[in-house]
Amino acid sequence: LVAWWEVFGDPKLNRLVEEAHRTNNNLEIAAVRILESRAQLGIATGLRYPQAQTAAGTATYVSPSEAGGSAGNFWDFSLGASVSWEIDFWGRYRRGIESANAALLATMAGYDDVFVLLTAQVAQTYATIRLTEEQLRIAKQNIEIQRRSYEIVDVLARLGDKSALDRQQALTLLLGTEATLPKLEAALQQAKNALSSLLGRPPGDLTEFLGEEGTLPVLPVDLVVGIPADLLRRRPDVRTAELNAMAQNALVGVATADLYPSFSLFGFLGLSAGGPGIDLGDLFSADSLNWNVGGSFIWPFLNYGRIRNNIRVQDARLQQALIAYRETVIQAAREVEDAMAGYVGAMEQDDLLQRTVESAQRSNELSMLRYKEGLSDYQRVLDAQQSLFGQQSRYINNRGAAVLAVVDLYKSLGGGWEIHGGTYNVSPETQEEMEQRTNWGDYFVTEVEKEGGTSD
Structure with a gap:
């Protein structure tokens, strides 16, 4: 199932699929979404570390009038940094990381789904395209048959x-078929034109690549479709739905x-020096060092049901x-069952x-022969030629339906995404x-690990 399209043995189809995997715009959008999800995971991971961080420094020139005395002018220097850190005591940030990681994996599965589709x-x-070319060929063949009959x-x-x-x-009859x-x-x-769009190209002429007139891909003799247990593991949309539920559960x-209550630690470390005779070098002496540490907690117990209702909202989304x-x-x-039934019926x-x-x-041959010999009227010929055109059209349409059923079957099994190998x-x-x-x-690595993410 990794490269299921190769079962048709059509080199041109293989090349088209390969090109689409490189150039399709919707697939690239899905890849950029993965970058977005990785950045979101980086944000969630960063919340586990000190959240409030400040660093500041001042240099103030104080004149006697500003100092409220008669001393000479002097400088007042300060330099310090403070930090606060909310301890993840109840797992708020851990569950946030869990949700973001599941969302990242869901985005990757979403890419796989776009890849399959x-x-x-x-x-x-x-x-x-090949079916329509076959239909045109049949129509032209019948036009030629009917034209010869008309001439006779x-x-x-x-x-x-x-x-x-x-x-x-x-x-x-001839004009109707020509129509x-x-x-x-x-x-x-x-x-x-639709194929050009899938290849990320503007509408253009693909005739040179496709050829003037092709035939339907050959139906595979045997189909390897796996078992139901494989189906659930393989289909990207099933994995996406499961991961979305996991992400919401974490929320x-x-x-x-x-x-x-939330518990936080805070601390300050700084240097300060000022007064007459003080210069910048005194700022870095041992006497200028000052610091403090402490802790706090916040418990929003008067929240008027906001928190409980938010939990209910998230739980409803989980359900x-x-x-x-x-x-x-x-x-x-x-x-899967529909696709298999369609394939079996067509075959x-x-x-x-x-x-x-x-x-x-x-x-058709006999009716024309009997008509020329005067053994039957021309209505028999008309009926035979109409029947021939109709039966040939039914046959080729059924062959096309069988090919499309094979494609639907492999698509329903979620096959094909494994070929990108995690890139x-x-x-x-x-x-x-x-x-x-x-x-x-x-972030622009070609291979994204299935677990974890990065943050700057």
Whole structure:
């Protein structure tokens, strides 16, 4: 399942998927979100350390009038630093880090989800392009068959052997089939535009790369889809839902910690010197040293239910996250079953439709032969040609549905994200643009660890 698109054995599809993984804008947005989450984790981690830190220094020139006496002018110097630290006695900051870390992992799983969806969209769009090309080919083949029939009927009508009605019916069928071409050609161009967008390109002509006329990817003989237990571990959206619940559970702990008093330590260390005859050098003598330490606690017991209601808010959000997780698991199982049913149904139809096409081709040949020999009217020919076009279209559409069902099956299993190996690439252009605005330190690493984060 790591590179499931390779089961089709189509080198062009493989190249398109590889390019999309490098250049898709939505995938890069997901990668930048990981940078944001890592920074949020850094903020949460930083709260465990002293929160209030100040350093100040003054140099004041005092004149006799300001000093309130007759002494000469003098300088008053001071230099000091203070710090306060709230002890994480009730785990407020620890639970905050736990929540931020789960949120980071959820963001990484979200990247994996975008990766899976993007891969499936590229494969689906490529299959749609090839299917539309097959439909165009079938339409053109039937136009050629119907044109030859019309030419035969036209000659016979001019000779008086056949009626003008036969000729008009043949022309009507021919024109109706020709009318299908513009719609198919428009659909083909729209699919190519969609593929360009997935590749991060403006709408353009992909014909040179794709070729003038291709065929549907070959269906794999065997599908390896894993077992249900693997499904829950593999699907990124299931992991995202689980991690979101974990992050919210930690926020309940953060809110609960507000019920209890907070304990803080504070301290000051400084130097001061002033008075007549004092210069800057005296500031750094032993006599100028002064310091103090202490502690405090705050207990917001008169909070008018604010804290309790905040806990209730966070708990309600946790319950929503748990329900969302259960629903995600249910939907994941349903999508797998739906995709498998679609694939099985398409494959069961495949052989029958292929035989139907062969029968329709033979009927078309026989009906025209009997018509030329005068053994049947032209309505039989019209019916046979309409049936041939319809059955060929049904057959190729079913083949396309089978290919799309394979893509849906692998997408529903969450396959494909493992190939990036834990790397969440931001393009060099985006890195340069962001670093011109902000110092990102070592955040632009190509491999992000699944646990923890960094902070500057």
